[in-house]
Amino acid sequence: MTMLPPPSPRKLGLVIDLDTCVGCHACAVACKEWNDGGQFGPLPDEDAYGAEPLGVWFNRIHSFEVKPRRDATGNGPLQELAKTGFAENAPAMTVHFPRSCLHCETPDCVTVCPTGASYKRAEDGIVLVDEDKCIGCKLCSWACPYGAREYSEKRGVMQKCTLCVDRIYNESFAESERQPACVMACPTRARHFGDLGDADSAVAKLVAERGGVALMPELGYAPVNRYLPPRPRRAGCDGTPAVSADESLDRSQLSPLLRWVDKLLSR
Amino acid sequence: MHPALSVIFFTTLSGAGYGLLALLGGGIALDLWPRDTTATLAPLAVGLTLASLGLLASTAHLGRPWRAWRAFSQWRSSWLSREGVAAVATYMPAIVLGAGLLDTSGSSTWSPLPRICGALLSVGAAVTVFCTARIYSSLRTIPAWSNSLVAPVYLLFASYSGGLWLWLLSTVAQRGAPGADRLGLAPALLAGMALVAIATALLKLLYWRHIDSAAPRASIESATGLAAFGSVSAFEHPHTEQNYITREMGFVLARRHAARLRAVALLAGFALPLATIATALQWPALATVSAFAALISGSLGVFVERWLFFAQARHVVSLYYGARSV
Known part of the structure; x- marks a missing residue:
């Protein structure tokens, strides 16, 4: 049934910290591994070891370069930047950006589905594909702004992030392991799983505290997942570069031994 | 977007077919089309063939075409499903009209039943093309498609290419x-x-x-x-x-x-x-x-x-x- 269920109070989703994500792809690999063998697998690749490997991944890690915005005279919007603590003369920063299904509240990927294969669960808002009903028309992937759905050429059906629905309710796991594989795998704890519909949940508090944002809200899909923006860079806080350009050496700071070595080497 | 040949043939062939059926059906409903078996049967058959070829081409786009029957179920939310339902429904007046043509009792004007069938055929064909257009124009993710010009363009192109066949x-x-x-x-x-x-x-x-x-x-x-x-x-x-x-x-x-x-x-x-x-x-x-x-x-x-x-x-x-x- 591809009509959307009435809005549920429970909105399970992910909160991704763009400040601490180091772009290691461990979440993507853990996701591929779990879901290849999980209830919604397998995730076979075409030409896996050949020249052009191609296959379904539910999670993709981009890297973006962010440059402080400057106008024609070389000045940035200072007030705006002050909020982020990002100094005007700061160098560009790299932001690693995991991209997966955002389990939107009003997802068109569900309503465009002609067969009822694509659905949003009424009880927790997870968006899933019933692979036994999918005809592989690919329309849902066209309807998703976030590129969350990938078509499996090998299986002839659409596949997508399941929020590890086969882990999070799995009673054969210890309570601490009832989390999506990507969250379990993250070495920097940049991924958090929880109920974003509950204002008292740890993830909702984290979003409130860090000013978590929704992606492309202007498209009206009302994504549930939130991204936590990078924290202010230390070097940028007072505008003083951490390393000065000419790298002059202050000998008075050195220990007597190093001062002697410096003297020796400077001859 | 990747221009898959299956989808291009689907929209152009079924567009021409339904355009032809809409013009023919409209002509019969308004009693403008001559009450002549061959003059009517030929465009009817060609229109149905083109529409069917287009629908067949669209199944080539599917990963699991033998499950295509499931696509008739979600007409409440999906334009693709509505398109399928409208496409199949449009066959009904066409078949009744075709069967009625076999009766060659010599009247020079259309009797009420074929005229009603013609009207239904015309409306059904137009609705089908409209649904096809809405499959694309309902996608907010593709600005070039989700605008109010897409549906009229599809309808006009269908009637134009149907007219060329007619x-x-x-x-x-x-x-x-x-x-x-x-x-x-x-x-x-x-x-x-x-x-x-x-x-x-x-x-x-x-x-x-x-x-x-x-x-x-x-x-x-x-x-x-x-x-x-x-x-x-x-x-x-x-x-x-x-x-x-x-x-x-x-x-x-x-x-x-x-x-x-x-x-x-x-x-x-x-x-x-x-x-x-x-x-x-x-x-x-x-x-x-x-x-x-x-x-x-x-x-x-x-x-x-x-x-x-x-x-x-x-x-x-x-x-x-x-x-x-x-």
């Missing part, structure tokens, strides 16, 4: 007739077809102007939520090879040749057929050849136009793969 079939049916009867259609109808051609071309020009000048719907900054930090650009992709998303949504070839392909679509699709209509009006003896040339050239133009419709459309997901705004 003209050819009529001239073939009357190739032995004397004088102006060899035109197949009345000169006023042919002039009407020329007007439809001009209107279709103008609407398509308006559509192209719209997609070239429309304000972007989303930016790389809004796609990443990093607008407050400055300007964002893609630094490293998640994968070194293509993936489904970049293959399906990252098609760029057409945008480089758009101007030339648009000229081809206009010349082949409209200018040449208009010239052949003028030729036929001047020299009715050349009507069949003219109608044939108009159909071939017009279909080529419609094909190029539809190819561009897909290939030129940019999907907002390309923001994650290097596009600055879509």
Whole structure:
């Protein structure tokens, strides 16, 4: 049934910290591994070891370069930047950006589905594909702004992030392991799983505290997942570069031994 | 968007087929079409064949075509499902109409039942084409498609390409007739077809102007939520090879040749057929050849136009793969 269920109070989703994500792809690999063998697998690749490997991944890690915005005279919007603590003369920063299904509240990927294969669960808002009903028309992937759905050429059906629905309710796991594989795998704890519909949940508090944002809200899909923006860079806080350009050496700071070595080497 | 041949053939062939059925059905409902078995059966059969070929082509796009019957179930929310339901429903009045034609009891006007069937056929065909257009125009992720010009463009293109088929079939049916009867259609109808051609071309020009000048719907900054930090650009992709998303949504070839392909679509699709209509009006003896040339050239133009419709459309997901705004 591809009509959307009435809005549920429970909105399970992910909160991704763009400040601490180091772009290691461990979440993507853990996701591929779990879901290849999980209830919604397998995730076979075409030409896996050949020249052009191609296959379904539910999670993709981009890297973006962010440059402080400057106008024609070389000045940035200072007030705006002050909020982020990002100094005007700061160098560009790299932001690693995991991209997966955002389990939107009003997802068109569900309503465009002609067969009822694509659905949003009424009880927790997870968006899933019933692979036994999918005809592989690919329309849902066209309807998703976030590129969350990938078509499996090998299986002839659409596949997508399941929020590890086969882990999070799995009673054969210890309570601490009832989390999506990507969250379990993250070495920097940049991924958090929880109920974003509950204002008292740890993830909702984290979003409130860090000013978590929704992606492309202007498209009206009302994504549930939130991204936590990078924290202010230390070097940028007072505008003083951490390393000065000419790298002059202050000998008075050195220990007597190093001062002697410096003297020796400077001859 | 990747211009899959299966989808281009689906929209152009079924568009022509349903356009032809809509014109024929409308003609019968208004009692304008002659009550003649062969003159009616030929366009009816050709229209149903074209529509069926288009629907068959669309199943070539499916990963699991034998499950296609499931697509009739979600008409409450899905335009693709509605299209399927409307397409199948349109066969019903066509079959009843066809069966009624076998009764050749010699009346020169249409009795109420075929006229009702004609009206239903016409409405069903138009609804089907409208649903086809809405499959695309309902996608908010593709600004070139989700605008109010797409549905009228699809409807006009369907009636125009259906008209080209109707003209050819009529001239073939009357190739032995004397004088102006060899035109197949009345000169006023042919002039009407020329007007439809001009209107279709103008609407398509308006559509192209719209997609070239429309304000972007989303930016790389809004796609990443990093607008407050400055300007964002893609630094490293998640994968070194293509993936489904970049293959399906990252098609760029057409945008480089758009101007030339648009000229081809206009010349082949409209200018040449208009010239052949003028030729036929001047020299009715050349009507069949003219109608044939108009159909071939017009279909080529419609094909190029539809190819561009897909290939030129940019999907907002390309923001994650290097596009600055879509």
